[in-house]
Amino acid sequence: MCGIVGLFLKEKQLYPELGKLLTQMLLTMSDRGPDSSGIAVYSDSDESEFSNKLTVMSANPDTEFALLKLELEKKLERKIALQQKHNHGVFHLSQEELQFVPAYIKSILPDIRTMSKGKRIEIYKEVGLPSKVTKQFGVSAMSGSHGIGHTRMATESKVTTFGAHPFSTGSDQCLVHNGSLSNHNLLRRKLSREGIEVETDNDSEVAAAYLTWQMAKGLSLEQSLQKSLTELDGFYTFLVGTKNGFGVLRDPIACKPAVMAETQQYVAFGSEYRAFAKLPEIQSARVWEPEPATVYFWEL
Amino acid sequence: MKIYDLSEGELRALNENLQSANENETSWQIERPEGAHAIAVGLNAPIEVTINGSTGYYCAGMNKHATIKVNGSVGPGVAENMMSGRVIVEGDASQYAGATGHGGRLIIRGNASSRCGISMKGIEILVEGSVGHMSGFMGQSGKLVVLEDAGDSLGDSLYEAQIFVRGKIKNLGVDCVEKEMRAEHLQYLENLFKSEKIDCDAKELKRYGSARKLYNFNIDNLQNY
Numbered sequence: 214m215c216g217i218v219g220l221f222l223k224e225k226q227l228y229p230e231l232g233k234l235l236t237q238m239l240l241t242m243s244d245r246g247p248d249s250s251g252i253a254v255y256s257d258s259d260e261s262e263f264s265n266k267l268t269v270m271s272a273n274p275d276t277e278f279a280l281l282k283l284e285l286e287k288k289l290e291r292k293i294a295l296q297q298k299h300n301h302g303v304f305h306l307s308q309e310e311l312q313f314v315p316a317y318i319k320s321i322l323p324d325i326r327t328m329s330k331g332k333r334i335e336i337y338k339e340v341g342l343p344s345k346v347t348k349q350f351g352v353s354a355m356s357g358s359h360g361i362g363h364t365r366m367a368t369e370s371k372v373t374t375f376g377a378h379p380f381s382t383g384s385d386q387c388l389v390h391n392g393s394l395s396n397h398n399l400l401r402r403k404l405s406r407e408g409i410e411v412e413t414d415n416d417s418e419v420a421a422a423y424l425t426w427q428m429a430k431g432l433s434l435e436q437s438l439q440k441s442l443t444e445l446d447g448f449y450t451f452l453v454g455t456k457n458g459f460g461v462l463r464d465p466i467a468c469k470p471a472v473m474a475e476t477q478q479y480v481a482f483g484s485e486y487r488a489f490a491k492l493p494e495i496q497s498a499r500v501w502e503p504e505p506a507t508v509y510f511w512e513l
Numbered sequence: 514m515k516i517y518d519l520s521e522g523e524l525r526a527l528n529e530n531l532q533s534a535n536e537n538e539t540s541w542q543i544e545r546p547e548g549a550h551a552i553a554v555g556l557n558a559p560i561e562v563t564i565n566g567s568t569g570y571y572c573a574g575m576n577k578h579a580t581i582k583v584n585g586s587v588g589p590g591v592a593e594n595m596m597s598g599r600v601i602v603e604g605d606a607s608q609y610a611g612a613t614g615h616g617g618r619l620i621i622r623g624n625a626s627s628r629c630g631i632s633m634k635g636i637e638i639l640v641e642g643s644v645g646h647m648s649g650f651m652g653q654s655g656k657l658v659v660l661e662d663a664g665d666s667l668g669d670s671l672y673e674a675q676i677f678v679r680g681k682i683k684n685l686g687v688d689c690v691e692k693e694m695r696a697e698h699l700q701y702l703e704n705l706f707k708s709e710k711i712d713c714d715a716k717e718l719k720r721y722g723s724a725r726k727l728y729n730f731n732i733d734n735l736q737n738y
Contacts, residue, residue: 241548467627467646470589470607486567486588487548500567500586502607502626505646 215378215391216242216364217471219452219459219482221511225358227478228257232355238481238488239343239362245484246366249377250346251338253387253454256357258333265311267304268328268335269318270374274300277325284321285314299349301328301337311384326375326412331385333357333456338377358513361454363389369397370415380418382411383425385456390417391469391484392448400444420445424453438462438508452482458512467505474498480511520545524552531579534560548588553581556598573600576617592619595636608645611638614655620709627664630657633674639709649676650686658705660713671723677702679718690724 218238222228235252258264271277274297281302282295289310296303306314315327329336337350343364347353363378370376379387394400397416404411404422411422423445427437434455441451441462450469453460461482463471474481474489476498481489489495503509515538517527531541532555543564546552550569553562556579564572567585577596586604595614602610605623612628614636621629624642631647633655640658646665649657652674662680669686675698676689685691694716702715 468608472607485548485569486586487569490547501605505627 214245214366215389216245216484216488217389217391217450217452217482218242218362218484218488219360219454219461221359221459221480222357222478223480224478228358229356231357231360232351233353234492235355235360235362236343236347236352237491238483239347239364241487241490242362242364242484243343246364247342248365248367248372249338249340249374250343250362250364251336251377251379251389252347252350252352252360252362253329253334253336253379253381253389254352254355254357254360255333255385255454255456256335256355262307263305263310265306265308265330265332266335267306267311267314267330268301268337269304269325270301270328271322271325272300272374273324274302277322278302281318281322281325285318288317289314298337298351300339301350303335329381329387331381331456334381334385334387334454336379336381336387338363338379339374340372340377359454359459361387361389361452361459368393369417370413373413375413376415378417379454380415380421382409382418382422383428385454386421386425386428387454388417388421388424389452390420391450392464394420394445394447394449396446416447420449420451421453434460435508435510442506450484455512458510460511461503461509463503463505463507465506471503472500473503473509474500514540514542516542516544518544519549519552520547524549527552528554531556531560531562534558546585550588553579556581559598567604576600586623591621592617592636595619605642606640610640611636614638616655624661630655630674633657637705639705639711641711643680646683647686649674649689652676656701658702658718660711660718668721668723670727671721673723676721677718678721679713682721685721688724688727689721692720692722694718694720 339346378389381387394416397419424437449464450471451462539560541562546566546568548569551571554574557577559578562581564583569588571590572587573581574593576598580599582601589608591610592600593612595617597617600619602621606621606625609628610625611619612631615634618637621640625640625644627645629644629648630638631650633652635655638657641660643661649668651670653672657676659678663682665683666686668689671689699715
């Protein structure tokens with residue numbers, strides 16, 4: 214069991230409410246997974262030079278982040294700001310810098326891990342219940358167009374920050390998963406031969422990397438999800454975030470629950486209806502269950 | 514009429530009250546369920562419970578004698594293992610509605626998703642909309658009546674439960690076949706529609722049941738094991 218929530222806002226005036234709504238949805242799913250929780254938020258970005266975001270995490274943020282900032286300023290030969298939230302931090306970089314900085318960080322401070330990179334995505338995840346984790350990162354105050362939340366009951370890998378969802382394996386992409394994959398080690402080796410290294414032992418990260426690989430080969434998210442139906446074996450309800458929206462896929466057996474709600478203002482996803490109970494105008498929303506083996510997608 | 518607001522009161526206290534309700538407290542109304550699990554489970558008296566809003570997992574589970582009406586949709590496992598009584602869902606039902614039910618009647622005005630009536634053992638299930646894949650799976654006895662369509666593998670590995678469908682069927686499961694609609698079946702459906710005040714011609718439905726080919730081990734299939 215795990216709990217998934219997602220919210221895609223259709224109206225710009227609701228953007229400042231995203232973090233608050235997402236937090237409230239995720240809290241209702243707490244008893245589906247007490248091990249760890251995380252969120253991905255896609256916030257507005259401008260077209261300025263340093264508008265790309267790199268979210269990093271350190272187990273010793275007080276010492277390592279200051280060091281990292283100094284090292285990066287030397288390397289990039291400019292002043293940079295780090296927006297720190299608990300043990301995560303966000304740097305704003307140019308498109309070019311975003312290409313090499315994650316590998317550079319890994320080479321100088323290997324204990325600092327990249328959580329996400331992209332124009333709009335920020336990922337925050339940690340061990341613990343949603344109530345604790347959302348508070349640590351101040352999720353309620355975050356704004357954006359869409360976001361995904363997950364609360365984990367671990368099955369396939371250790372309970373660590375890096376085993377928490379969402380997983381991001383490509384620019385502005387992320388995936389959360391309820392279920393378990395049975396052929397993830399086979400796929401991990403296949404991806405490795407293609408030059409794609411998956412960082413953790415987690416099955417869901419393999420699914421994320423698989424989709425990233427398909428999209429890198431030129432498929433759309435929709436086509437990649439469609440293809441995963443034949444290559445991923447196991448139980449899954451996936452919620453996949455991209456720069457402009459999110460997609461939903463359930464395996465053909467569809468044991469893992471999923472329910473959706475749509476109004477003029479938003480599209481919401483939840484493992485259970487409870488996640489929607491406090492959403493605005495939920496009484497008049499269209500509420501339905503996504504069909505098995507069917508790809509759903511919403512975009513800005 | 515007793516009114517219970519679940520946003521203010523404890524679910525456990527509500528269920529304890531409902532389970533020990535006597536003949537002086539036959540009418541209950543539950544407000545703001547907000548998708549909570551296991552509302553009105555294990556009731557054992559002919560009381561009437563109305564739930565105004567949508568519920569989560571296992572609403573009205575293990576019901577005996579009570580009439581439970583949900584003015585909303587229900588999560589997985591509504592009326593699971595019902596023994597007797599009536600459960601009415603005005604909206605849609607999630608997975609395995611009426612699973613393993615021994616008796617009573619479950620009415621779903623909207624659609625039911627996958628595995629509706631799985632392993633049913635005598636319950637009557639009437640779905641006014643459609644049912645999802647694997648509905649009626651391993652049904653042992655009882656009746657599943659669907660007024661719209663049925664998904665993949667309807668009635669797979671069926672025993673003696675009877676299935677009636679008015680609309681299209683994506684495909685029939687292993688050992689499930691269409692069967693002749695005899696007078697007694699038409700009579701059953703006519704009575705059902707009459708008692709539930711549903712305007713539907715029984716002749717529009719088709720009957721499906723077990724081909725009984727899986728009942729005994731077939732030596733010719735040995736190589737498949």
